[in-house]
Amino acid sequence: MVNPAEFIEEKIEEIADAVGEQNAVIGLSGGVDSSTAAALAYEAIGDQLTAVYVDTGLMRKGETDEIRETFDYMDSLHIVEANDRFLEELAGETDPEEKRHIIGEQFIREFETVAREVDADYLVQGTIYPDRIESEGTIKSHHNVGGLPERIDFDGIVEPMRDLYKDEVREVARALDLEEIISERMPFPGPGLAVRIIGEVTEEKLEVAREANHVVEEELEEYEPWQALAAVIGKATGVKGDNRVHGWVVAVRSVESRDGMTARAQELDWDTLQRMQSRITGAHENVARVVYDVTHKPPATIEYE
Ligand code: XMP
Numbered sequence: 001m002v003n004p005a006e007f008i009e010e011k012i013e014e015i016a017d018a019v020g021e022q023n024a025v026i027g028l029s030g031g032v033d034s035s036t037a038a039a040l041a042y043e044a045i046g047d048q049l050t051a052v053y054v055d056t057g058l059m060r061k062g063e064t065d066e067i068r069e070t071f072d073y074m075d076s077l078h079i080v081e082a083n084d085r086f087l088e089e090l091a092g093e094t095d096p097e098e099k100r101h102i103i104g105e106q107f108i109r110e111f112e113t114v115a116r117e118v119d120a121d122y123l124v125q126g127t128i129y130p131d132r133i134e135s136e137g138t139i140k141s142h143h144n145v146g147g148l149p150e151r152i153d154f155d156g157i158v159e160p161m162r163d164l165y166k167d168e169v170r171e172v173a174r175a176l177d178l179e180e181i182i183s184e185r186m187p188f189p190g191p192g193l194a195v196r197i198i199g200e201v202t203e204e205k206l207e208v209a210r211e212a213n214h215v216v217e218e219e220l221e222e223y224e225p226w227q228a229l230a231a232v233i234g235k236a237t238g239v240k241g242d243n244r245v246h247g248w249v250v251a252v253r254s255v256e257s258r259d260g261m262t263a264r265a266q267e268l269d270w271d272t273l274q275r276m277q278s279r280i281t282g283a284h285e286n287v288a289r290v291v292y293d294v295t296h297k298p299p300a301t302i303e304y305e
Contacts, residue, residue, distance in 0.1 A: 004175035015044035025120035037126035057083025058192030096305035196231040228254035238288025247288030
């Protein structure tokens, strides 16, 4: 990338030329990539762009409200409340790949409904360079609304950031004046908290995972991790008050990385670890213990599923 200002100017022109007088649609995930692509596309084509945010119920705490506030300036922001449908589809499913598949399918279905409604001719995507190399397989297919181009006959797909790395996307986001909460946001997987819950996704596990992820993001801000997360990884015995409980085990993970392909577990101080432990076990009656993951990638992945 040359410099953010020139990049922005060039891409605005490119998007405007590609889309012309037609309509385009973009899926907003709350992450920095899609948010930056949406802001660029909006600069280029204004109200010809419809931004679609699907609230899957698997999002981070407060994420839907943040999206609503940040993109309120856009003429056509669609927020689709789909959490009930996602939970219903996921009920009883424990296989990680099946869970991803269900979420990807449902996501496409929700997105497709809006894209048809607004008669979208173009699809704008926030694909970045590492997505293209890592997702030759299936790993991130849903993140970039994979599958949509086959199901809806778009005239074209626009990927303004396809050659950028994450840190360059952040530079562009800052130059576009996107709020810090977005431009500095950690990466978050497309399937959301579902890949931070081992086994079946239930309302209770979601509640635990959502609050624990919020605690981790807050407590580890000063460490500036590339990514930090909490996952509900199983059950174990604990003592709460006078009772023994068979409660949830929450794993905390914090890593340094450039592009997520390899990562190093971060060294944290004891006080920080204990503060997270105390807040996470205190937040829900059924959390029995908190563990810290010291594994690098490889051999572990960053997410738990
Ligand atoms: P892993 O867990 O494979 O993750 O080490 C590498 C990076 O990719 C993110 N990730 C995903 N992103 N859809 C996504 O959009 C997915 O299914 C998915 N799985 C992992 C992960 O959060 C990390 O940043």
